Amino acid sequence: MKLGHFEALRPVCPRCLANRGAAVPLAPGIVEEATGDSVRWGTLVCGDPACAMEYPIIDGAPILVPDLRGWMAANAHLLTMRDDIPAAMEGVLGDGFGPDSAFNATRQHLSSYGWDHYGDLDPDTASAGPAGEAGSVVRCLAAGLDRLGPLPQGPALDLGCGAGRTSFELAARGDGLVLGLDLHWPLLTLARRVMERGEAVFPLRRSGIAYDRRRVEARFAAAGQVDFWIGDALFPPFAPQGFALVAAMNVLDCVASPPALLQAIDLAVAEGGGALLATPFDWSTQATPVEAWLGGHSQRGDDAGRCEAMLARLLTAGAHPQSVGRLHVHGEPLDMPWTVRMHDRALMQYRTHLVMMRALSGKE
Template sequence: MHARLLDLLVCPVCLPEEHPLQLQDHRHSGDDITSGTLVCPDCGAAYAITDGLADLVPPEKAVPTAQARYDTGRLSASYLWSHYADLWEDREATDAYTRWLEMAGDWEGPGLDAGCAVGRFTFEMAAKSGFAVGVDLSRPFVTLARRIARKKEMAFTAPRQGHLTTRFEFSLPARLQQGIAEFVRADVARLPFRAESFGFVASLNVVDKLPRPMLHLVEARRVCARKATVLLADPFSWSENVARPEDWLGGTAESGDSAAVVATMLGAGPGWEADIAGSAWWTIRDHVNRYERIRSEVIVAHRSAE
């Protein structure tokens, strides 16, 4: 865990009260804290740093069944392909991550990729602003993302057909090696960061996978600086297996279109405004003959410093 994160961290158990975490019994290599424990002085909750990865998920947090599937090796391969396939110019790849970055415009200060999966957009943000943090509830995802950040390359196998596999490998181009990209395990509905920490918060294809998506929107705005941008992209593929319809953000006869509902929520309150910015197609690979092409609608919200 990069030492720069220490000034931003608060105990997620104690939210909405913000109690800075204290580092104990740690080891480090340069600016990288390789092991140790982050302790809340108020409630006593302890969070481990192991092999440089900080686990900031509240100790009592159970991973919902619908989200636990993201801890499988097959899905890790699918997401690695989805995030990085354009780097080796795979003909099925899309330009979603660069398009989302263009839609975000310019911002000042560090960035937060809330629900980062295997990290591509975090690298895009770090290259643009100098420092970005990716968080995800999936330990395999953030472990892979941090490995890419340290080694600047990755090789992995993905299903080809039946028991056959295909090997893919890539290196981060020079532009994605700029800045500092750090990754931690955390819950996007209880972000372990103090208020007003980030100049840009991204939420890509996350809200329809959460049991309480509104909590994520509240947290995304809480950690925004006085002048900040939020970019939310999602296909709004609501499922009753994930969340109750009354907890969806739109998608029902009573609530209406999800993009409009989210834009209204993100734009509510003094200093905030939000608009539907368009959409972007992205693709995820299951095997050589099966790809899923998905369109995510994009909402961009700005918080004024005034």
């Protein structure tokens, strides 16, 4: 955890924030290992004696989620996973665990995200044919930023940052601090390796459970402005209106409550700031209950199952009981192509819906 980010962003206790809406500052606890400007092993502690929740900092990443014990229990096998397994032995383990194992599911995630985030920097994997160029997330983010226009000075929050490329791109576009927030430990570990060592290392799936380990040089001049923490996009652990920009690239259909995500973004953006939201509306019950799918479950409803229409109402003040209060859509939404690589012979092509938003200032 970079101390400059901690001091400037002043995180609050996510448990107090989620349970009673209180923004209680976190304070440094124990420090087991640190350098001059960062803590690698230690804790952060809630300042309310009635809570006093202790949040660990593991390998430089603070774990700031409301249900800390639940997240830790679900991710224990990932937090303690070795990172020194040779590539060939990783393949042997994958063969032994089998295609339906958590081990191979994690490798598939790392393969798809690693390729999209850093494949454009790898001369051997940058292109997979006319429809399969890596870097969809970079192009989508750039299109949104170009149309959003100038923003006030201040930090940027990258919700659901995944493997981290969007955070580095946000830092390259401005002078402020950037924080990438995600719940997925292996993807955040990939992002932190890029930040600390300038290289992206990930398994790239050939077919079945056959993977090649890719090691891609990924050095970003503005990496010093970036840090990555574990956090819940529905409960970003910060006091209101602390960010000049909030980005949520393909996160809306990956959370339990899409309206709650919109409210979290609305709350986080500073006066006059902006937000970017991209989503293909690719709903799954593993992430979002059917009842929470935005329009995508009721063809007989007012929106006739059109997700875009429901989202537009949620982003229009007073148009829906769960509408945001400050954000308003800036310009016409865009449909952007987004390619997800599954393996050498399988690419999924999405049309992601990209919305640019600005937070109304008191003068508007």
